[in-house]
Structures are given as C-alpha cells and as structure tokens.
Amino acid sequence: MSKETVLETRGLTVSYNGNPVLNKVSVPVAAGDYIGLVGPNGAGKTTFIRAVLGLVSPLSGSIELFGKPLTAFSDWRRVGYLPQRQSFINPLFPATVREVVGHGLLSCKTWPRRISSGDMLRIRDTLVMLDIADLKDELVATLSGGQQQRVLLARALVSSPDLLVLDEPSTALDPQIRESFYDLIHGLNVDRSMTIILITHDTSTIGRYANKLLYLDKRVVFYGSFKEFCTSEDMGEYFGGFTQHLICHQHG
Amino acid sequence: MDIVSFLQFTFIQRALVAGIFIAVLCAILGMFLVLRRMSLIGDGLAHVTFGAIALGLFFGMYPFAVAVPLVVAGSYLILKISEKAKVYGDAAIGIVSAVGIAGGILLASLSGGFNVDLFSYLFGNILAISSTEVALSIVLSITVLGAIYLFYQEIFAAAFDEEFARVSGLRTSRINTLLVSLTAVSVVLSVRVVGIMLISALLILPAVTALQHARSLARALLAAAGYAVLSVLLGIALSFYADLPTGATIVMANAAFFGTALLYKRFAGS
Numbered sequence: 001m002s003k004e005t006v007l008e009t010r011g012l013t014v015s016y017n018g019n020p021v022l023n024k025v026s027v028p029v030a031a032g033d034y035i036g037l038v039g040p041n042g043a044g045k046t047t048f049i050r051a052v053l054g055l056v057s058p059l060s061g062s063i064e065l066f067g068k069p070l071t072a073f074s075d076w077r078r079v080g081y082l083p084q085r086q087s088f089i090n091p092l093f094p095a096t097v098r099e100v101v102g103h104g105l106l107s108c109k110t111w112p113r114r115i116s117s118g119d120m121l122r123i124r125d126t127l128v129m130l131d132i133a134d135l136k137d138e139l140v141a142t143l144s145g146g147q148q149q150r151v152l153l154a155r156a157l158v159s160s161p162d163l164l165v166l167d168e169p170s171t172a173l174d175p176q177i178r179e180s181f182y183d184l185i186h187g188l189n190v191d192r193s194m195t196i197i198l199i200t201h202d203t204s205t206i207g208r209y210a211n212k213l214l215y216l217d218k219r220v221v222f223y224g225s226f227k228e229f230c231t232s233e234d235m236g237e238y239f240g241g242f243t244q245h246l247i248c249h250q251h252g
Numbered sequence: 253m254d255i256v257s258f259l260q261f262t263f264i265q266r267a268l269v270a271g272i273f274i275a276v277l278c279a280i281l282g283m284f285l286v287l288r289r290m291s292l293i294g295d296g297l298a299h300v301t302f303g304a305i306a307l308g309l310f311f312g313m314y315p316f317a318v319a320v321p322l323v324v325a326g327s328y329l330i331l332k333i334s335e336k337a338k339v340y341g342d343a344a345i346g347i348v349s350a351v352g353i354a355g356g357i358l359l360a361s362l363s364g365g366f367n368v369d370l371f372s373y374l375f376g377n378i379l380a381i382s383s384t385e386v387a388l389s390i391v392l393s394i395t396v397l398g399a400i401y402l403f404y405q406e407i408f409a410a411a412f413d414e415e416f417a418r419v420s421g422l423r424t425s426r427i428n429t430l431l432v433s434l435t436a437v438s439v440v441l442s443v444r445v446v447g448i449m450l451i452s453a454l455l456i457l458p459a460v461t462a463l464q465h466a467r468s469l470a471r472a473l474l475a476a477a478g479y480a481v482l483s484v485l486l487g488i489a490l491s492f493y494a495d496l497p498t499g500a501t502i503v504m505a506n507a508a509f510f511g512t513a514l515l516y517k518r519f520a521g522s
Contacts, residue, residue, distance in 0.1 A: 055418060104420070155416070
C-alpha cells in the first residue's frame with residue numbers, strides 16, 4: 001500500500017516585490033518522511049515552509065496538504081510548527097508555559113474555544129515528554145533560549161500532529177541539548193511515523209537522521225536520499241567534488 | 253461631611269457606575285493593545301473621535317451616534333492602511349489621527365469657531381454624564397467584555413504569536429479587526445470620563461502597572477481592572493473634595509499606581 005501524501009507542491013513560485021524567491025518548486029512528501037531542507041542563505045528555505053503553512057501567498061503553482069488544496073485545508077491540528085527564532089517573544093508578555101502550550105490545542109477546537117481539564121492533561125503529558133513539567137507555571141519570557149525552544153516545541157506537539165515543520169530549531173541549543181533534541185525528533189519520526197521537515201545548516205544532523213535531503217537554491221537543486229546526494233555525479237558537478245565531499249562527510 | 257457622604261449625590265453615583273464600567277473595559281482592552289505594541293491606537297482613535305463629534309455637533313446630531321460608527325471605521329482604516337499600503341502601524345495611526353483632528357478643526361471653524369460643547373469633549377466631564385450615557389456605557393461595556401470573553405483564547409494566541417495563531421487555523425485578520433473595533437467603541441465611551449486628550453492613559457496605565465508584577469495573563473488582566481477601578485474611585489473622590497478636574501485626577505491616580513508599582517519592583521523585588 002502506498003503511503004499517504006502529506007504535502008505536495010507543484011510549480012510553486014513565490015516572489016517578494018517582484019524578486020523571485022522560489023521558482024517552480026515541485027516536491028512530494030510522503031507520510032513518515034524525514035526531510036532535511038538545506039541550501040545557502042537566501043535560498044528560499046523559510047519561504048518554502050511559510051508558503052506551505054499558508055503564511056505567504058504564492059505567485060503561481062499549487063500546494064496540497066493531506067490531499068487537499070491549501071486554500072481548502074482546515075485540519076490544522078495535523079500540522080505542528082516550530083518557528084525559526086524565539087526573538088518574537090515579547091519580554092513583557094505575562095504568558096505561562098501552560099498557557100502558551102495550550103495555544104497548540106486551539107487548532108483542535110471550534111468556537112468558543114476553551115481549554116478543558118482534559119486539555120490540561122494533554123499539556124501536562126507533553127511537558128513531561130519534553131522534560132519541562134517543572135516549568136509549567138513559569139513565564140515563558142523569563143526562560144532561557146533552550147527552555148523557550150522546548151516550550152515552543154511542546155506547543156507544536158501538543159495536538160499530536162502528523163506533520164512537524166521545524167525551522168532551524170537548534171540555533172539556541174548547546175551541543176548536549178541539541179543532541180537530545182534531535183534524538184527526540186527522531187523518536188517521533190520512528191515511533192509515531194510523524195513526518196518531519198527540518199530546515200538546518202547542520203548537514204551532520206541530516207546525514208544521521210533524515211531519510212531525504214532537499215537542497216533548495218530558489219529552485220530544487222536536489223531531492224532524494226542523502227546517500228544518493230553523496231554519490232550523485234550531477235551534484236559533484238554542481239557543487240564541485242570537494243564541497244560535495246565536505247557536505248557528505250560532516251557527519252563523520 | 254464624612255468621607256463617603258459624597259456618594260449621596262446622584263451625579264456622583266452616575267459618574268462612579270459609568271466610570272467603573274469604562275475603566276474595566278479600557279484596562280482589559282488596553283492590556284492586549286500594550287502587549288501587541290499598539291498602545292497609541294487609543295490616541296489616534298481619540299483624535300478621530302474629535303472629528304466625529306465635531307461632525308455630529310455641526311449637523312446637530314447626537315455626537316455619540318455619529319462617533320461610534322465613524323471611529324470604528326477609522327480603526328478599520330488604520331488596519332487596512334498598515335496591511336495594504338505598506339505603511340507601518342504607527343504611521344497609519346498618525347495619518348488617521350491627523351485627518352481626524354484636521355476634520356474636527358475645519359468643522360469647528362465652519363460652524364463659527366469652537367463652541368463650549370466641543371471643548372467639554374476635549375477634557376471630559378464625567379460628573380455631567382447623563383442617565384442615558386450611563387446606560388449606554390453599561391450596555392456597550394458588557395457587550396465589549398462579552399466579546400473579549402468569547403474570543404479570549406484567539407486574542408491571547410494572536411497577541412503572543414500571530415504567525416502560530418494563523419498556522420493553528422485562527423483568522424488573525426478578523427481577530428485584529430475585532431480588537432481595534434472594540435477599542436474604537438471603548439475610546440468613544442471614554443470621552444466622557446477623561447476627555448479626548450487623556451483617553452490613552454485609561455488604556456495604557458492600568459495595563460503597564462499590572463505588567464510590573466503579573467505572573468500570568470489572567471492575573472494581569474484582573475490586576476489591571478483592579479487598578480483601573482481604584483483609580484476611578486480615588487480620582488472621583490479626590491476631585492470632589494479638592495475641587496479638581498475629575499478626568500485629570502483619575503489619570504493622575506493611575507499614574508500614581510504605576511509609579512508605586514515601579515518603586516515596589518525596584519526596591520522590594522517582584
């Protein structure tokens with residue numbers, strides 16, 4: 001039986017003020033895929049996922065989530081999103097960890113949206129899974145960057161999504177926490193068949209965990225397995241053999 | 253005269269009832285505006301209120317009946333200018349605010365100069381509030397607070413992280429429209445309490461005072477409402493006994509709470 005298509009873009013083109021940022025990007029993502037999304041700065045990686053999440057309107061092309069056109073898609077419970085930075089967090093905002101993680105459940109609810117006692121149990125379980133249960137009543141704005149990252153991951157995971165989109169999640173993490181963070185994401189992919197799209201500059205992470213590599217540079221330069229990338233003569237020509245070797249062997 | 257004997261006056265009773273409802277309303281809305289860094293929208297809409305009231309007086313219509321729809325339209329215009337015309341939010345507030353004031357001045361000039369009515373709206377006079385205005389304040393306050401209660405989670409989520417709220421399927425542009433429309437109604441109601449010149453104080457001061465020590469958003473909202481009510485009570489009582497302008501005294505009471513909260517945080521920790 002073929003796997004469900006979680007995401008499919010066809011000819012996706014996005015431009016800002018007339019400048020093309022993505023050009024005819026066609027990418028199918030199947031359930032259970034773990035995709036490492038890489039590319040140089042300004043390659044359109046973040047724009048790609050912002051378009052997929054409906055935060056940016058494409059100039060042309062189509063996007064389907066779980067078999068439905070993005071414009072008709074409404075089951076946002078199935079999508080978890082961890083944004084690039086925590087810098088948007090207003091240092092004065094008096095929101096507790098529990099309150100913020102609860103926002104991840106609003107996609108499951110119809111109006112008037114309320115957080116029930118059952119929801120509180122889900123929030124607690126998610127906090128326990130991420131080892132931050134003791135922070136539940138702390139103000140998010142007062143936490144360290146690494147703790148905030150885990151709170152935002154809890155917010156993304158509390159609705160038990162089928163697709164998790166992470167935009168450079170490890171920038172605020174020290175090496176030890178980064179390791180356990182990626183182990184956790186890997187566990188979600190393996191144990192719960194959660195589809196993962198991870199933007200990162202860290203190709204060693206992709207080599208170790210991801211089953212596919214998507215290299216964007218305003219267009220799709222490569223989409224396939226990491227092994228295929230490393231043995232591809234086309235990629236050797238595109239990057240030069242030395243750079244291809246460096247990308248492929250960073251993970252040691 | 254004992255300390256609470258002023259409560260026997262009907263005009264004081266009316267002022268207290270209307271003042272408390274409007275203060276709570278402004279404090280709660282103001283919290284969301286401050287957290288979204290939209291504090292000055294109150295000032296901008298107050299200036300639109302000036303133009304709208306001048307328009308009402310010019311055509312001999314009940315000023316609030318003209319002001320409510322016009323100021324709601326002004327709030328919508330601020331949102332649309334900042335969304336569609338690639339103008340920053342504060343600049344959009346500045347544009348609408350200036351047009352409101354300019355319109356008011358033109359109408360006042362055309363009508364033969366400022367008259368006493370328009371002047372009283374600039375500085376407010378809660379002690380002269382009528383029974384109809386008290387009833388209007390109560391009904392509109394309850395309506396606005398009810399809307400905030402029903403959309404609390406949406407407004408909270410969009411204020412904390414608008415992008416994530418959108419990815420959760422919340423229609424944040426509608427939430428923003430709701431928030432500024434509610435603010436517009438509240439600003440018009442507040443004109444009687446503190447006047448056009450001081451409205452933003454009712455929105456900003458209780459919220460920033462509560463934020464000095466808040467441990468959750470729900471507690472911050474309760475604290476802001478508490479400070480706002482205490483300021484109205486203190487302001488009306490002080491202005492009555494010391495023969496001071498009531499609106500300005502209410503604002504100074506709010507400012508005193510803010511100063512005390514700052515000092516407490518500085519010296520006692522919080």
